[in-house]
Amino acid sequence: KAAWAFPLVGAVIGLIGALALWISSSVGLSPLISAGLALAVMAGVTGGLHEDGLADFADSFGTADRARKLEIMRDSRIGSYGVIALILMIGLRWAALAELPATAVILPAVLSRAVVPFALHLMPPARADGLGRAAAGKVPLPHLILACAIAGLAAVLFGSAGIAALLTVALVALGVARIATRMLGGQTGDVLGTMVICSETAALIVLSSCL
Numbered sequence: 001k002a003a004w005a006f007p008l009v010g011a012v013i014g015l016i017g018a019l020a021l022w023i024s025s026s027v028g029l030s031p032l033i034s035a036g037l038a039l040a041v042m043a044g045v046t047g048g049l050h051e052d053g054l055a056d057f058a059d060s061f062g063t064a065d066r067a068r069k070l071e072i073m074r075d076s077r078i079g080s081y082g083v084i085a086l087i088l089m090i091g092l093r094w095a096a097l098a099e100l101p102a103t104a105v106i107l108p109a110v111l112s113r114a115v116v117p118f119a120l121h122l123m124p125p126a127r128a129d130g131l132g133r134a135a136a137g138k139v140p141l142p143h144l145i146l147a148c149a150i151a152g153l154a155a156v157l158f159g160s161a162g163i164a165a166l167l168t169v170a171l172v173a174l175g176v177a178r179i180a181t182r183m184l185g186g187q188t189g190d191v192l193g194t195m196v197i198c199s200e201t202a203a204l205i206v207l208s209s210c211l
Contacts, residue, residue, distance in 0.1 A: 003120060003147065004142075006117055007111075007113050007151050009113055011110050011154070013042055013113075014109030014110060016045055017041055017042040017106075018038070018102040018105040018106055019102070020038040020042075021105055024037045024038070025102065035094050036094055038105060039094055039097065050194075051090075051197060053197070054190075054194045054198070055082030055083070056073040056078075056193075057180070057194040058082045059073070059075075059078065060072045060081075060183065062079060062080075066183070066184060069184060070126065070188070073188065073190045093201050095208075096201070096205050097204060100204070100208050104207050104211055106154070107162055107165060108165065108169075108203035108207065109200060110150070110151060110154045111151050111154065111155065111166055111203050112169060112203060113196060115169060115173035115195055115196070116192050117144055118147075118148075118173075119173070119187055119192055120136055121139040123187040124186035126186035136186075151166065165202075165206045168206045169199040173195050173199050176194055176199075177195070
């Protein structure tokens with residue numbers, strides 16, 4: 001029932017990251033160091049939840065067997081695929097953040113969380129248990145509309161760059177959903193975390209190119 005508020009949660013996370021970036025820049029730190037500190041603060045706020053999901057999902061690419069993929073994703077250890085995915089995504093976000101004003105940190109955080117309610121509503125659960133199973137298909141249509149409206153309003157505030165970021169996030173989220181459905185048969189918490197990280201990264205790259 002709280003899924004409609006996911007974009008607002010993203011706004012809070014993004015605002016905290018924006019404050020970290022602004023404060024760091026204000027005291028004279030370089031754009032790269034300021035961006036790194038902003039990423040560290042946001043990861044601390046979320047407990048690295050989405051990054052953990054990305055690493056687990058990436059590690060599942062090491063086998064073709066669906067049951068083994070799900071088993072790997074529940075393993076707390078990280079493999080080479082997970083390490084590579086984290087390095088690439090963090091590196092891309094870091095580079096993009098270094099090119100952006102502090103206020104631009106908020107929109108990607110909003111848009112990337114707005115896709116989660118739709119994934120929960122539309123994608124079947126890949127497991128017979130877990131949080132993804134418990135929430136699958138239970139997001140009411142009015143809540144989906146509200147989440148979409150919040151994301152749309154946030155995008156419009158950034159003009160054409162915001163609209164471009166919104167469309168890019170939708171395409172990236174759809175791509176992750178298709179891959180997960182083909183590989184796993186649906187969504188898990190790790191898939192949702194991957195969707196958030198990939199969508200946020202894509203939005204940051206678009207904004208860094210447009211602003």
